[in-house]
Amino acid sequence: MAADSLPVTTASSAPVHGDGAAELPWGEVWGQDAAVHALRTAATDPAGLTHAWLITGPPGSGRSTLARAFAAALIAEPGDENAMRQVLAGTHPDYAALRTEGVIISIKDARALVERSYFSPSLGRYRVIVMEDADRMAERTSNVLLKALEEPPERTVWVLCAPSEADLLPTIRSRVRTLRLRDPEVADVARLIQLRTGVDAQIAEQSARHAQRHIGMAQRLATDAAARARRDDLLRAVLRVRGVSSAVDAAAEIVAGATDDAKALTAERDQAERAQLLTTLGIAAGAAVPPAVRSQLKALEDEQKRRATRSLRDGIDRVLTDLQSLYRDVLMLQFGRGDDLINLELAGELRGVADAWDPARTLTVLDEISETRTRMEQNVSPVLALENMLITVAHGRIL
Structure with a gap:
């Protein structure tokens, strides 16, 4: 993928705070006042600006949104709302962002991003390179990035986003300034x-x-009422697991549910991308695809398959996160804490499990769920990993 065609993140053109007051570029950043203050100060004070930043925080905390806002504040002159909107929309020439659509960031895309980082700013004050999902780099890819961080151009700023510092190599962590985001309240x-x-x-x-x-x-x-119902069905299916047979059935149900979810999220986008590519190539709807352009269509289909694989694995990881919340609730009840349950709607079933198990068994199950998430990151078959985990749920011990 060429540097100029790197996938970019997008933002709404009119960020607003909860009170409805527009404030570019920080209006879409929510609940992170301390982080906004730190980055605002850095954007207006060159003496305090670091050439590389790492924004960490739990999923959904707003890492990418904050990175975009910081990029807009760095690139645009103060008060230049047009330039800020261009950055927030991902169209400014001095802004580049990479978010992988696959399971990992490819070394090819990382190299393209690094090459782009050496260009001088064309219109703005700085060139800003944002790498979302920085935790999805293999060691070889991380080393490509490391070289760019060791010898950064004078007016280039890197912004990496990841769940935690531990997700990156120590050599990279030592070359960035880390900003940790807070976890909002329910x-x-x-x-x-x-x-x-x-x-x-x-x-x-x-x-x-x-x-x-x-x-x-x-x-x-x-x-999405269907998504709420799907979550409830999957958790109840796991609570019904009693042996190997029901464990296998529940594993299949989880994978099927995650697959349906992934298809719902990607099908419409895939179809639109294909139609757009054919239109760009001058091919009418329903017409045969000439041999000369089939390679471009094949490249798009391959990219969509990689995206579907990631979407499926992300969906299964989401289910595992939900299961962790389920047995976290069981553990809370076992220690007499029923006032802070995540799954209040299942309180009756959870109390039954809490009474039937001892805390050691619950901790074993939680450990196995965590280990299953690790195995999924290592490309283990989702069905086999889930079956193994659910057999542990059924028997209360790792077999």
Whole structure:
């Protein structure tokens, strides 16, 4: 992929705060006042500006949104709202952002981004390179980035985003300034979701709680009744696991649910991309694809398959996160804490499990779920990994 065609993130053209007041470029950043203050200060004070930043925080905390806002503040002259909007929309020539659509960031894309970082700013004050999903780099890819961080151009600023510092190599961590984002409260996320979507307060609160304060996931749950029902069905299926047979059935149900979810998220986009490519190539709808351009269509299809693989694995990881919340609730009940449950709607079933198990068994299951997430990152078959985990749930021990 050429540097100029790197996938870019997008933002709305009119960021607003919860009170409706527009404020470029920080208006879309929510609940991170300390981080905004630190980056605003850095953007206006060259003496305090570091050439490489790492923004860390839990999924849904707004890492990418904050990185875009910082880029806009660095690139645009103060008060130049047009330039800020260009950066937020991903169209400014001095802004580049990479977010992988696959399971990992390819070394080819990383090299293209590094090459682009050596260009001098063409219109803005700085050239800003944002790498989302920086935790999805293999060691070889990380070393490509390391060279750019060791010898940065004078007016280039790198902004990396990852869940935590531990997700990156120590050599990279030593060359960046880390900014940690706070985890918002359920009530705060619920208010934001209600403001954005107009759903009633009960659904907003339930969605924020089930999403474990992940803003994007909470918004999806709040606006998609099918997604809420699918989550409930999968958790109940796991609670019904009693032996190998039911473990196998539940594993298949999880994979099928995650597959349906992934298809729902990608099918419409895939179809639109294909139609756009054919239009660009001058091929009418329904017409045969000439041999000369089939390679371009094949490249698009391969990219879409990689995106589908990531979407499926992300969906299964989301289910595993939900299962962690389920057995976290069981553990809370076992220690007499029923006032802070994530899955309140399943309180009766959870109390039954809490009474039937001892805390050691619950901890074993939680450890196995965590280990399953690690195995999934290592490309283990999802069905086999889930079956193994659910057999541990059924027997209370690792077999």
